[in-house]
Amino acid sequence: MNHPVLSATWRRRALLALGLGALCPVAFAQFALAVSPPRFELTGKPGTPIRSVIELSQVDVRPGNYTVRTADWTFKPDGSVDFIDALAPGSCRPWVAIERKELLVPPGRPYRYRFEVTPPADATPTECRFAVLIEGKEQAAGPGVPIALSARVGVIVYVAIGDVKPALSVVGSMVQPVNGQPVPTLKVRNDGTAHGRLSGFLNGTDASGTALEFTAATSPILPGETRDIALSATRPGNIDAQVQVRFPVTVRGKLEWGESGSITVDQRFAP
The missing domain is CATH 2.60.40.10 (Immunoglobulins)
Structure with a gap:
């Protein structure tokens, strides 16, 4: 699955916040994060950590606050992706460690965000697939007025463990x-x-x-x-x-x- 993905659920939350604006004013900011690469295709073997780095660039003049987590995903017939927070059957996400769950990305220089996949020593040949989700975190624009960032990026990761291949x-x-x-x-x-x-x-x-x-x-x-x-x-x-x-x-x-x-x-x- 080569592309950043906007979340329909997140957009719906943004629209709901707009509808409640009279009760709780919300300022909406542009999602200002560039992510490279959008996809990883890695190889590894059981018992050995596989490490890689996502490069994050804040394209706004202001620093950006983001949350990061892993997710399972499905690729729909129309080419869109559904992210799943709950562990899917057979998920390899328990093998995954991410650098941190919250981060501040300053403008002007890339932030190198690390993640690691460690298959168990007894893992059978498999393709481990997961996503690293990066979402905008609400930031205060003034007393009682948060900024809501209305998008997220999903970086898709494939890790071939052992002798696996397509046919x-x-x-x-x-x-x-x-x-x-x-x-x-x-x-x-x-x-x-x-x-x-x-x-x-x-x-x-x-x-x-x-x-x-x-x-x-x-x-x-x-x-x-x-x-x-x-x-x-x-x-x-x-x-x-x-x-x-x-x-x-x-x-x-x-x-x-x-x-x-x-x-x-x-x-x-x-x-």
């Missing part, structure tokens, strides 16, 4: 609407033990005989999951200019995943 295959194809436009889409299944992503270019030709190149969406496909992966069309040699496909379209080539895996694609798409 991706195409199990179907279709044309689906994306932003109101029909888009060729592959249905991809992961029968492996770790998440996978597709990469690479496919060659295609549309109904007018125009040569096109296609790239697959880089959404993660979790173990045991089947996910719809859209193919974006561009002109050969100009990957920044997407084009509207005239159906039917034929797409051929190979998409890669993992260190040595690949999928052969030879599909004809028609609405």
Whole structure:
């Protein structure tokens, strides 16, 4: 799952605070934190700590107060993420230690926030997945007037413990609407033990005989999951200019995943 995520629940809380403004004045501030990287893909082995660092940059001129915690998460079919505070079945969050739960990030220089994952010595091969959630903490704007920051960032962490890897295959194809436009889409299944992503270019030709190149969406496909992966069309040699496909379209080539895996694609798409 490469992206900061705004929480709908947090936004609803912000709207509720606005509705109670006559009883308790609230000033709303911009969420002013830049986070890098937005995702970690780490490897490790049982009994050995895996340490890493999130770089936090306060882009406001004022320092920012934040709270930090871990969460489990699910990746929904529409590409959005749900964070879960309660421990999910089989969660690896008990293995995770974070530097601190509250912090002040000064402007002008990055804050290096540390976290650590220590799998038990007897841990079986698995992919540990969790999120580090960073939320704005209410700050006083004046006597009795707090500032409510209305967003949070979720940094997704994958840790491959032992010999785990994806095993991706195409199990179907279709044309689906994306932003109101029909888009060729592959249905991809992961029968492996770790998440996978597709990469690479496919060659295609549309109904007018125009040569096109296609790239697959880089959404993660979790173990045991089947996910719809859209193919974006561009002109050969100009990957920044997407084009509207005239159906039917034929797409051929190979998409890669993992260190040595690949999928052969030879599909004809028609609405």
